Amino acid sequence: HAGISDSILMMRISIPEINKIVRKVLTDPYGRINKEASMILFDYGVLWYRGFITEDESYSRISQNSVEKILSYYNADRFIVGHTIVGDISTDYKGKLIRLDVDHYKNIASGILILGDTIYKVKETGEKELLYKKK
Numbered sequence: 001h002a003g004i005s006d007s008i009l010m011m012r013i014s015i016p017e018i019n020k021i022v023r024k025v026l027t028d029p030y031g032r033i034n035k036e037a038s039m040i041l042f043d044y045g046v047l048w049y050r051g052f053i054t055e056d057e058s059y060s061r062i063s064q065n066s067v068e069k070i071l072s073y074y075n076a077d078r079f080i081v082g083h084t085i086v087g088d089i090s091t092d093y094k095g096k097l098i099r100l101d102v103d104h105y106k107n108i109a110s111g112i113l114i115l116g117d118t119i120y121k122v123k124e125t126g127e128k129e130l131l132y133k134k135k
Contacts, residue, residue, distance in 0.1 A: 001046055001047050001081070001082060001083050002045075002046060002047055002048050002049045002050055002052075002081060002082070002083040002084070003046065003049045003050065003051060003052040003053075003062070003079060003081050003083075004046060004049070004070050004074070004079070005044040005045070005049045005051055005059070005062065006044075006062070006066050006069075006070075007039060007044040008039065008040065008044060008045060008046065008049075008070075009066075009069060009070050009073055011036070011039060011040075012073075013036075013040070015074060018040055018046060021036065021037050021040050021041075022037075022040060022041065022046070022047070024037075025037050025041060043056075043058055043059070044059070047083075048083075050083065050084045052067075052079060052081050052084075052092070052093075052097055052099075053081070053084040053086065053092075053099055054084060064093055064094065064096075067079070067093045067096050067097065068096070071096060077096075078095065078096045078097060078098060079096065079097045079098070080097075080098045080100055080112070081097065081098070081099060081100065081101070082100050082101035083101055084099070084101055085101050085102065085103050086099045086101060086102060087102070088102060088110075088121075089102060089110055089111075089112060089121045089131065090131075091119075091131060091132050095132045095134070098112060098119065098131070098132070100112065109123070109124040110122060110123045110124065112131065113128060117133060117134035118130070118132070118133045118134070119131045119132040119133070
């Protein structure tokens, strides 16, 4: 959704564990949130952390080194994030991040198409434009 911060990486928590915690909190009618759930849900967590795209009074943009470490820990090639509106679908961090959340009220709806090592931006018209190709 929003991203994975260095703080989440330091917890050494798996994606299934993150999903389990978020699911439990979102379905708990009493809203019980322990310390671990608080880290995952709030400022530095996967639902609200915006450090891949912007700075905030509580954190700076994440570094290329941190992006690489997080991707390595989760055995992933790249992050695809939403939650922070951008002017257009774009990449950052040497192609390791795709910013996907465009304002669909102001822009033509668009998405991405991943074919192997090549990523295209696709408009609602079906027109596709090369966004990233692994070298």
